[in-house]
Structures are given as structure tokens and as C-alpha cells.
Amino acid sequence: MAAVLEMVLTNGFFWDLFAFVTPLWVAVSVGLLVGWMWKPKWVEKVVAVGRGGRERRAGQIIQQQPVFDSSSSASSGSSIPQCSSCNSWVSEGTSEGSSSAVMDSSPEKDQSAVVNDSDFEHLWRLVEMRDGGPDWHEMMDRETPTMTYQAWRRDPQTGPPQYRSRTVYEDATPELVRDFFWDDEFRVKWDDMLANAATLEEWEDTGTMIVHWVRKFPFFCSDREYIIGRRIWQSGGSYYCVTKGVAYPSLPRRNKPRRVDLYYSSWCIRAVESRRGDGQLTACEVLLFHHEDMGIPWEIAKLGVRQGMWGAVRKIEPGLRAYQAARTRGEPLSRCAAMAQINTKVDPNYSRPMELVESSQLEVETPKKAWRINIPKYFIVGSAVVLACSLDQRLLTKATIFGVARRFSKIGGRRL
Structure with missing residues (x-):
């Protein structure tokens, strides 16, 4: 397989592509040939200027390229060897x-x-x-x-x-x-x-x-x-x-x-x-x-x-x-x-390793989530009981306290 x-890419496709693109290649080639034969004089000047600029830039790059010094590396403890072909594969694309x-x-x-x-x-x-x-x-x-x-x-x-x-x-x-x-x-x-x-x-x-x-x-x-x-x-x-x-x-x-x-x-x-x-x-x-x-x-x-x-x-x-x-x-x-x-x-039992791991994580995380949800409820209701027993009825009724406590416990449960 x-x-x-x-x-696919070498048998049918390439030959179909070749048959499709060949007329375009011929047309482009003829156009370039005709265009080059009838090119104006300013084109030659632009080409010459561009060629000179590339040559100057190439010379600058060669001059600025650092040269590896074996003596300096030996004195500094470097173990990098000299190899004239180490980067040959980079130039091949x-x-x-x-x-x-x-x-x-x-x-x-x-x-x-x-x-x-x-x-x-x-x-x-x-x-x-x-x-x-x-x-x-x-x-x-x-x-x-x-x-x-x-x-x-x-x-x-x-x-x-x-x-x-x-x-x-x-x-x-x-x-x-x-x-x-x-x-x-x-x-x-x-x-x-x-x-x-x-x-x-x-x-x-x-x-x-x-x-x-x-x-x-x-x-x-x-x-x-x-x-x-x-x-x-x-x-x-x-x-x-x-x-x-x-x-x-x-x-x-x-x-x-x-x-x-x-x-x-x-x-x-x-x-x-x-x-x-x-x-x-x-x-x-x-x-x-x-x-x-x-x-x-x-x-x-x-x-x-x-x-x-x-x-x-x-x-x-x-x-x-x-x-x-x-x-x-x-x-x-x-x-x-x-x-x-x-x-x-x-082992055939290994056929679903990731599924077993994910299910075990869910089993461990579920009690933790439930415990985090219940803690605010217990805390809020317990605090309400203490508050209701300690406050004077004339200031705040027990029914009001417990009602507020129930509402807070529901809000806390939804948020967590």
C-alpha cells in the first residue's frame, strides 16, 4: 500500500499534468524568446546593474564569513573538528x-x-x-x-x-x-x-x-x-x-x-x-x-x-x-x-491503552470535583446554624438566615 x-503521482498524474502544461510551457517559451529578441536597450542596462550588485554582495558575504581557527579552538578546549564537507548536504536543498x-x-x-x-x-x-x-x-x-x-x-x-x-x-x-x-x-x-x-x-x-x-x-x-x-x-x-x-x-x-x-x-x-x-x-x-x-x-x-x-x-x-x-x-x-x-x-489487552488512562483519570477526578462542590455547602449551612442560634430574633429571623444560606449554597455549587 x-x-x-x-x-498515482508518477503514472497517471504526471503524464496528464505534462499533457496539460506542455502547451503553456511552449507558449511561455515562445513569448520569452520573442520578448528577448525585441527587448529595449534599457533592459540590458538593468540586467548589467543587477549582475554587478549580486557580485558585490557575494564578495561582501565571503569576506564577512567567519573562519574556524583550529589553534584558537584547541586553546579554548573546543572539540569541534574541521570538516570542509560538513555542510555539503545543506547546499543540496x-x-x-x-x-x-x-x-x-x-x-x-x-x-x-x-x-x-x-x-x-x-x-x-x-x-x-x-x-x-x-x-x-x-x-x-x-x-x-x-x-x-x-x-x-x-x-x-x-x-x-x-x-x-x-x-x-x-x-x-x-x-x-x-x-x-x-x-x-x-x-x-x-x-x-x-x-x-x-x-x-x-x-x-x-x-x-x-x-x-x-x-x-x-x-x-x-x-x-x-x-x-x-x-x-x-x-x-x-x-x-x-x-x-x-x-x-x-x-x-x-x-x-x-x-x-x-x-x-x-x-x-x-x-x-x-x-x-x-x-x-x-x-x-x-x-x-x-x-x-x-x-x-x-x-x-x-x-x-x-x-x-x-x-x-x-x-x-x-x-x-x-x-x-x-x-x-x-x-x-x-x-x-x-x-x-x-x-x-x-498484549491484546493493550488495544485501548489511552482509553484506560482517560477513564482512570475521570474516576479520580470525579470525587475531587464532588468534594469541592460540597465543601461550600457544608460551610455555608453550618455557618447559618451558628448565626441563627447566636443572633437575637428581633434583629434577624432564623427563617431568613436559612433562606439566604440555601441560596448561597446553590450559587456556590453552580460556580464550582
């Missing part, structure tokens, strides 16, 4: 946030920096619709004789659009679908946009992997490069599969293919009842949550996804059925599929 958005992630994290040394339990909890919140994000808006509801598909989108305040989909495959087990989406060696047989896939690191104790993908884009766009950390948790009969972009300093950044830093594609796989209505759990449900920033304007990306989503989704099922047939024939598992079967077990 992680390939749906990439296939890396954002400040992703730059700090590359410097601070070292996934080669600690697998907890790749994918950890907090990623499982985040995916669980998404599946249970308890992540606190904006509402989802339905985009599509389609079906075939052996598959049903629904898709939603939401637009967070920051970041790219987020997509949620629900796909149900008839006559498929969760274990088969889990291995299918994890199997990079088989993926190249059905995903024609995957140019290369390689495993960079793996940990057999948890099944955590770091993989390197290169996805093919049309000729007018550079290919995209992904460094993905992934891991699977199992809770009862449900599999929570997390894949996300991670930093990997050992693999330097290049101009081409263009690296995609912001990438999240995770899904929950579980058995559900077949739509045949026989009460058997012979169908498999896949809940996918996906977002990424490929360097394409988000509004254009949303238009492309809407136009090409269904066509891309339909191309996945033939791959799944071919994989199902290969497994039925007893073909050996690939290394990636074998790693998919190493799962972190989660």
Missing part, C-alpha cells in the same frame, strides 16, 4: 529540520532510533481515530468482485496532505498480505515504478529494517530516493506495520535522485468478515495512512491523487494474487518476507 501514492536529524541520529548504532514503541502508539491512535488530528473527508468508494476500496483525505495546518484508505481483499489472510507488502524482491515484479530496492541494515531480534528505495519518475522530473525504517507489531490477529523516512548519515545525499525526507506510510492489517455474508473471516482489511513531501506543490499533488488513485489501486491486487499463487506453489521466502514474520508481540 505504500506504493499507491507514488504510483535540505531543510534545517532534516539537517539536524541527520546530524543527531545514528540509526546504524541504535535500532530504537529507527522505529520504536512510540511509532506503534501513533499508528494505533490513527487506526482508532484518536490521534487528535483534523477530520477526514471522503474521496472515493469503489469496489471490484474481489476488492473494496475507500479513501479519505485531510489537510493539517502544517505539512503535506494526509491520506487514509481502507482496502478489503477477499480470500486473503493477514499474514499473506503482510509479507506481500514487505517483500521488496517480489515488489519489483509488480511495481514498475520501483527502480531499485536494497536492505541497508536489519535486526533479527525485532525485525526492524532500514531499506533504500529509488522510484522512477517521468523524464521531466528527477527520480526520488527513500531511506525507510520499518518494523511490525502484532496484537492478537492484527499487524501494525510502520514504515517511515529515517536519517542515514552513512549514505550521502546526492543531487540525483532527489531524497524524500518527509515520508510516512503505515498500515494495520487484520482479518474481517467476507462481504459474502457467510460470517467467515476470510477477507483481509488494510488500513493505510500515508503522507510525504516529494517536492511537488501540495495542491497539484491533491489534484493528481484524486484523478489517478483508483487506477493505481487496481494495479496492486494483480500483484497480490500473483504473490498468493507463488506462495501456494511453495516458492521459498525472500529475506524481506522472512523479516516480516519477526514481529513485536503486544
Whole structure:
């Protein structure tokens, strides 16, 4: 399912966009060419002045740039090393946030920096619709004789659009679908946009992997490069599969293919009842949550996804059925599929951890609120009794005192 958005944006959408934009590009190019040929003389003067100003500013910046002095740092106790290429990745268009992630994290040394339990909890919140994000808006509801598909989108305040989909495959087990989406060696047989896939690191104790993908884009766009950390948790009969972009300093950044830093594609796989209505759990449900920033304007990306989503989704099922047939024939598992079967077990009672915490907080807070409400009532009524017994009837009647006390107690209860 992680390939749906990439296939949408690279197969149908880009070619449709290219056919739509090409006449505009031609018109603009011709206009610029004609305009430049007939440009007035004052344009050349303005260009020359602008070029000279940029050169002067560049010279000033070079002169003002501080130079690191190794001798002064040694005398002051600084341990910062000199490195002429330390900032090379900044010049390649890396954002400040992703730059700090590359410097601070070292996934080669600690697998907890790749994918950890907090990623499982985040995916669980998404599946249970308890992540606190904006509402989802339905985009599509389609079906075939052996598959049903629904898709939603939401637009967070920051970041790219987020997509949620629900796909149900008839006559498929969760274990088969889990291995299918994890199997990079088989993926190249059905995903024609995957140019290369390689495993960079793996940990057999948890099944955590770091993989390197290169996805093919049309000729007018550079290919995209992904460094993905992934891991699977199992809770009862449900599999929570997390894949996300991670930093990997050992693999330097290049101009081409263009690296995609912001990438999240995770899904929950579980058995559900077949739509045949026989009460058997012979169908498999896949809940996918996906977002990424490929360097394409988000509004254009949303238009492309809407136009090409269904066509891309339909191309996945033939791959799944071919994989199902290969497994039925007893073909050996690939290394990636074998790693998919190493799962972190989660107690099924953990399926609602946040709900249990919230309910326990309510149970603790309720008596406190009731006690705070009753204290003013007891204090006011008790004070009224003392006052009524001590004052002279000619100054203030007991009935008046108790009436005022009751009114104050009600006001105090409402305010607290």
C-alpha cells in the first residue's frame, strides 16, 4: 500500500499534468524568446546593474564569513573538528529540520532510533481515530468482485496532505498480505515504478529494517530516493506495520535522485468478515495512512491523487494474487518476507491503552470535583446554624438566615 501514492503521482498524474502544461510551457517559451529578441536597450542596462550588485554582495558575504581557527579552538578546549564537507548536504536543498536529524541520529548504532514503541502508539491512535488530528473527508468508494476500496483525505495546518484508505481483499489472510507488502524482491515484479530496492541494515531480534528505495519518475522530473525504517507489531490477529523516512548519515545525499525526507506510510492489517455474508473471516482489511513531501506543490499533488488513485489501486491486487499463487506453489521466502514474520508481540489487552488512562483519570477526578462542590455547602449551612442560634430574633429571623444560606449554597455549587 505504500506504493499507491507514488504510483498515482508518477503514472497517471504526471503524464496528464505534462499533457496539460506542455502547451503553456511552449507558449511561455515562445513569448520569452520573442520578448528577448525585441527587448529595449534599457533592459540590458538593468540586467548589467543587477549582475554587478549580486557580485558585490557575494564578495561582501565571503569576506564577512567567519573562519574556524583550529589553534584558537584547541586553546579554548573546543572539540569541534574541521570538516570542509560538513555542510555539503545543506547546499543540496535540505531543510534545517532534516539537517539536524541527520546530524543527531545514528540509526546504524541504535535500532530504537529507527522505529520504536512510540511509532506503534501513533499508528494505533490513527487506526482508532484518536490521534487528535483534523477530520477526514471522503474521496472515493469503489469496489471490484474481489476488492473494496475507500479513501479519505485531510489537510493539517502544517505539512503535506494526509491520506487514509481502507482496502478489503477477499480470500486473503493477514499474514499473506503482510509479507506481500514487505517483500521488496517480489515488489519489483509488480511495481514498475520501483527502480531499485536494497536492505541497508536489519535486526533479527525485532525485525526492524532500514531499506533504500529509488522510484522512477517521468523524464521531466528527477527520480526520488527513500531511506525507510520499518518494523511490525502484532496484537492478537492484527499487524501494525510502520514504515517511515529515517536519517542515514552513512549514505550521502546526492543531487540525483532527489531524497524524500518527509515520508510516512503505515498500515494495520487484520482479518474481517467476507462481504459474502457467510460470517467467515476470510477477507483481509488494510488500513493505510500515508503522507510525504516529494517536492511537488501540495495542491497539484491533491489534484493528481484524486484523478489517478483508483487506477493505481487496481494495479496492486494483480500483484497480490500473483504473490498468493507463488506462495501456494511453495516458492521459498525472500529475506524481506522472512523479516516480516519477526514481529513485536503486544498484549491484546493493550488495544485501548489511552482509553484506560482517560477513564482512570475521570474516576479520580470525579470525587475531587464532588468534594469541592460540597465543601461550600457544608460551610455555608453550618455557618447559618451558628448565626441563627447566636443572633437575637428581633434583629434577624432564623427563617431568613436559612433562606439566604440555601441560596448561597446553590450559587456556590453552580460556580464550582
